[in-house]
Amino acid sequence: MATPVSVLRLPKGPDPNSRGFDPNSPRFVALCRTSISTSAAEADAKELQREQRARSALRERFLRCLLTMTNKKVQFHMHEKVDVEATFGASDIDVLNFQVSDLHTPIGVQKEALIRCQDVISFTFDM
Amino acid sequence: CSWRSMAMRQTPLTCSGHTRPVVDLAFSGITPFGYFLISACKDGKPMLRQGDTGDWIGTFLGHKGAVWGATLNTDATKAATAAADFTAKVWDAVSGDEVLSLAHKHIVKSVNFTQDSNCLLTAGNDKLLRIYDLSQPEAPSQEIAGHSAAIKKALWCNNDKQILSAADDKTIRLWDRSSMQEVKMLTFETSVSSMEYMADGELLVITYGKTIAFYNALSLELIKTVEAPAPINSASLHPEKDFFVAGGEDFKLYKFDYSTKEELESYKGHFGPVHCVRFSPDGELYASGSEDGTLRLWQTAVGKTYGLWKCVLPGKSLFVSVYTCLVRTFHFQPV
Numbered sequence: 001m002a003t004p005v006s007v008l009r010l011p012k013g014p015d016p017n018s019r020g021f022d023p024n025s026p027r028f029v030a031l032c033r034t035s036i037s038t039s040a041a042e043a044d045a046k047e048l049q050r051e052q053r054a055r056s057a058l059r060e061r062f063l064r065c066l067l068t069m070t071n072k073k074v075q076f077h078m079h080e081k082v083d084v085e086a087t088f089g090a091s092d093i094d095v096l097n098f099q100v101s102d103l104h105t106p107i108g109v110q111k112e113a114l115i116r117c118q119d120v121i122s123f124t125f126d127m
Numbered sequence: 128c129s130w131r132s133m134a135m136r137q138t139p140l141t142c143s144g145h146t147r148p149v150v151d152l153a154f155s156g157i158t159p160f161g162y163f164l165i166s167a168c169k170d171g172k173p174m175l176r177q178g179d180t181g182d183w184i185g186t187f188l189g190h191k192g193a194v195w196g197a198t199l200n201t202d203a204t205k206a207a208t209a210a211a212d213f214t215a216k217v218w219d220a221v222s223g224d225e226v227l228s229l230a231h232k233h234i235v236k237s238v239n240f241t242q243d244s245n246c247l248l249t250a251g252n253d254k255l256l257r258i259y260d261l262s263q264p265e266a267p268s269q270e271i272a273g274h275s276a277a278i279k280k281a282l283w284c285n286n287d288k289q290i291l292s293a294a295d296d297k298t299i300r301l302w303d304r305s306s307m308q309e310v311k312m313l314t315f316e317t318s319v320s321s322m323e324y325m326a327d328g329e330l331l332v333i334t335y336g337k338t339i340a341f342y343n344a345l346s347l348e349l350i351k352t353v354e355a356p357a358p359i360n361s362a363s364l365h366p367e368k369d370f371f372v373a374g375g376e377d378f379k380l381y382k383f384d385y386s387t388k389e390e391l392e393s394y395k396g397h398f399g400p401v402h403c404v405r406f407s408p409d410g411e412l413y414a415s416g417s418e419d420g421t422l423r424l425w426q427t428a429v430g431k432t433y434g435l436w437k438c439v440l441p442g443k444s445l446f447v448s449v450y451t452c453l454v455r456t457f458h459f460q461p462v
Contacts, residue, residue, distance in 0.1 A: 002136040005426065008435050011181030014144040014174065020185025021175075021223035027160040031204060031221045096188060118189065 019094055066091050074100075074125040076115060086113065088125070135430035139396045142181040142422040146170045149416030150402045151196045154178055155203035155220075157408050163220070164407075164414055165206055166422055167197035173208050175199075175220060178407055179434040181414075181424050185223040189216060195251075196237045196280075200244040207247055209235035215249045217261065227264050231257070237280045241287040248290060250281035256292055256302065271307050273300060282324045284331075284344050291331065291344065293322040299333065301347055311347045320375075321361040321403070328368065334359045339373050339383075353388045355381055361403045365427065366410040372425075374401025374415050380425060396423055 014020065022028060069088040076084050086100035095117050103110040151167035155178070162178035173194045175184045192211035199206050199220060206220040215235045217227040233253035240247055247259045249268075254277060257268040276296035284291050289310065290302040295318050301311040315335055323332040324344055331342040339362040341350040357377035364371040364385065374380045378400060382392040399418030406413045411433050415423050424434070432438040 002134040003439075004136045005138040005430050006437050006439050007138055007140065008437055011140050011142045011176070011424070011435065012183055013142070014183045014186060019188050019223055020183060021221070022184075023222075025184075028221055030160075032219075 017093070019096070068127060069123075069125055072125050072127075074123050076123045077121050078115075078119050079121065082119075084115075086115070091117075137392075137394050137425060137429045138436065139394065140181050140424040140435055141396075142166075142176060142183070142424065143420075144174055144183055144186075145172070145420045145422075147193070147420055148399070148402065148418040149420060149422055150193075152403045152405055152414055152416045152422065153198045154405055154407050154414070155199040156201035158202050160203075162408050163199055163203040164422075165197040165199050165208075165220075166416055167194040167208060168420070169193040170420075171210065171212075173197045173206070175206065175223075176422070178414075179412070181422065181435070187216075187218050187223060187225070189225045189228070190214070192234075195234065198238050198240060200240045201242065202244075205240065205244055207238040207240060209238045209249060209251060211235075215247070217247065227261070229257075229259055229264070229268070234277075236278060237282075239282050241283050243287075246287070248281050248283055250278035250292060252277040254278060254294070256281050256290060258304070269307065271302055273302075273309050274298070279319065280322045282322065284324050284326070285329070286326075289345075291322065291324060293319045293333070299331075299347070313342075313347055320359065323361075323363055323405070325364055325366075325368075327366070330364060330368075332362050332364050332371065334362050334373065334375075337375075339371065341385075351388065353383055356390075356393075360401060361405075363404050363406045363413060365406050366408065370427065372404050372406070372413050374404045374417075376400045378417070380404065380413075380415055380423075394425060397421070 072088060074088045084103055084105055086103040089099040089101055091098050098115045100113050100115055103113040145168040147169035149166050149168050153165050155163040164176045164178045166174050171190045171192055171194055173187045190210040190212055194208050194210045196209035203220050206218040209215045211234045213231050215229045215238050216225055219226050233251055235249055235251035237250045245261055247261055249257045254274045256271040259268045274294040274296055276294050278292050278294040281292040288304055293299045297315045297318055299313040300309050303310050317335050319333055319335045321334045329344040331344040333340045337355045337358055338352050339359055340352045355373055357375050359373045359375035362371055362373035368385055370382055371385050372382050378397045380394040383390050397417040397419050401415050401417050403416040404413055410427055412424050412426055426436055430438055
């Protein structure tokens with residue numbers, strides 16, 4: 001009778017809460033210094049510093065914007081000339097989906113909804 | 128460990144996560160961080176996994192339709208996918224970010240990088256081969272017309288100087304990249320289900336019906352054909368060219384001796400037809416993707432310690448049999 005080969009464990013499955021690509025993995029840390037394609041690999045160190053400072057400032061502003069938007073009415077301008085208004089709830093960690101309430105659409109008001117971020121071109125709200 | 132002396136039964140490793148059929152898979156080359164595996168799935172969410180363990184690394188999010196083809200560049204820093212949403216996308220395979228979206232006029236079925244990762248070859252239902260210069264993504268692609276039906280697969284060959292394409296017009300054609308002209312054509316009685324190219328040895332592995340055929344990739348001369356017990360959807364030749372594996376409509380994986388054409392083993396495991404099978408770059412395992420939505424990893428040398436498989440000495444076999452049985456029955460993962 002043949003013995004089945006033993007295994008240490010099963011392969012790890014996807015994390016339900018994130019899309020993965022752990023930024024703390026050795027590969028990410030080694031290879032992803034600037035993962036954004038606009039930064040030239042051979043850029044001047046000073047230029048890179050300036051760019052990084054600008055990126056940090058923009059990122060911080062964006063995150064503060066998301067915080068300020070909470071529970072406010074926001075107008076989303078989306079692809080295919082879609083404009084909707086909703087009360088902003090929260091964003092997921094990868095900024096892939098926005099959780100909103102009272103989404104006003106041309107076919108009615110959706111009490112709770114998720115808006116896919118990649119479909120959003122811009123959004124505006126009164127502070 | 129004397130694994131050869133014991134009769135060992137293959138324990139495939141199941142990689143779950145996809146929710147629809149897995150239609151394509153590809154391995155990267157061997158990198159300082161090991162090798163990687165990308166899977167294309169009809170759920171639109173291609174996944175990257177560690178090649179030797181099957182551990183999930185990340186999911187490439189962005190496609191709005193079934194993903195029909197997926198590939199990695201040699202050092203696994205870039206990925207490319209072909210989808211039913213009429214786009215081919217290029218991704219940063221380290222961060223998971225979408226880098227480029229290349230609009231097509233129809234469903235895209237196949238994507239392939241050149242060895243230097245600078246050019247991407249795409250093909251699909253618009254019957255055209257397209258070459259994109261990734262350093263100038265805004266520039267229009269070069270187009271090669273000729274096929275009279277949807278192209279299933281297109282691959283660079285002969286040091287990226289030529290292109291091989293397989294289409295639903297029952298032909299496989301060889302094209303010259305610089306002249307963009309057709310150089311040779313093979314015609315079949317039935318549609319080719321898959322095509323794999325091996326640079327080392329310039330070999331082409333083609334499947335159609337129940338046949339696995341091996342051709343010289345430069346001359347398109349037939350080397351040999353092997354008949355399987357069931358219709359085959361995909362086959363892969365071991366890097367050392369001693370074995371090849373095939374899978375298809377009867378849900379099983381078959382292992383054959385390449386020189387003698389003898390069927391050596393067959394493995395049950397998948398709950399649906401096998402759509403794709405590929406050997407890892409080191410030849411130690413092969414991965415299969417199925418209609419059942421899973422990927423499975425299989426050992427080439429059953430019983431050897433590799434990845435998550437562990438060779439066990441004869442004295443411990445009773446404990447190990449019970450342990451393995453528990454793992455498989457209850458899917459319990461020890462801490």
